[in-house]
Amino acid sequence: MNPTPTVDGLYALFDDRTDRPEMIPVTPEEMPEPYRQLLVHTHHMTVTVEGFYGQPVNVEVLETVLSKVEYGRKILLSLKETGEVVQFGMIEVDLSALSNTVGDEILAGKMPLGRVLIQNNVLRSIQPVAFFRVEPSAKLCEWFHLSEPQTTYGRLGVIYAGEQPAIEVLEILAPILAPAARSC
Numbered sequence: 511m512n513p514t515p516t517v518d519g520l521y522a523l524f525d526d527r528t529d530r531p532e533m534i535p536v537t538p539e540e541m542p543e544p545y546r547q548l549l550v551h552t553h554h555m556t557v558t559v560e561g562f563y564g565q566p567v568n569v570e571v572l573e574t575v576l577s578k579v580e581y582g583r584k585i586l587l588s589l590k591e592t593g594e595v596v597q598f599g600m601i602e603v604d605l606s607a608l609s610n611t612v613g614d615e616i617l618a619g620k621m622p623l624g625r626v627l628i629q630n631n632v633l634r635s636i637q638p639v640a641f642f643r644v645e646p647s648a649k650l651c652e653w654f655h656l657s658e659p660q661t662t663y664g665r666l667g668v669i670y671a672g673e674q675p676a677i678e679v680l681e682i683l684a685p686i687l688a689p690a691a692r693s694c
Contacts (some may be wrong), residue, residue: 513668514639515678520600520666523575523582529598529649531682533642533664541641545663548683552636555681556624559587559596566590567597571619579606581613586653587622595653599623600680607676608632623677627669634676638667644682660685 521527538550548558560566572584580602587597601623605613615626627634644650646659654662664682668675 513637513675515602515666515668515680517640517642517666517680520582520602520678520680523602524573524584524600526573529584529647529653531647531650532645534645536641536643536663538641540643541663544686545683549641549663549665549681550638552638554624554628554636555597555599556587556622557628559683563589563596567622569619569622574619576617579604581605581617583619585619585622594684595655596684598650598653598682598684602678604674604676607671607674623679632671635670636667636679637670638665640666642666642682646685650682654684656685662686 517533521530538546541549544562548562551558556567567587568590570586570588572586575582582602583600585599586595587599588595603616609630612626612630612632615621615630616623642664644662644664646654646656646662651659662683662685664680666680669677669679
């Protein structure tokens with residue numbers, strides 16, 4: 511597992527890259543609120559997004575890849591009460607860095623990654639390595655239910671299990687817009 515992941519490295523896991531947005535590196539200071547509070551921290555996005563929206567999130571697994579010890583997936587997080595998609599994510603997991611129980615729960619794809627790690631008391635730290643201004647692709651616009659592209663923000667990071675880098679993660683928030691800017 512690479513302690514300094516790249517967007518190219520994560521996207522290389524998947525055959526379908528049509529969802530890849532334009533991503534421009536930014537500093538945390540260049541990121542407007544509420545994106546800065548949602549992305550510039552060392553906490554799980556599951557907890558952060560649930561706190562911001564005041565409700566739990568569900569995970570929808572879009573695509574997976576699996577080798578002997580590595581697992582990758584693309585996901586959407588949506589609000590439990592409304593179904594509104596609030597985040598796109600992509601991970602690569604070094605399954606050898608986690609217990610079989612945790613690995614099995616991640617592979618099942620029933621819970622967001624952060625919730626799996628928290629509920630299993632996995633000693634972890636999350637280290638963001640880059641932040642981005644994101645111009646959504648057509649596929650992201652479709653998933654985020656946007657009638658036209660709207661700038662949003664994301665982060666790239668590494669989740670450590672103990673001292674070992676175990677998970678590379680790309681997290682892109684859905685644009686936080688007034689309801690009128692969304693399509694029906």
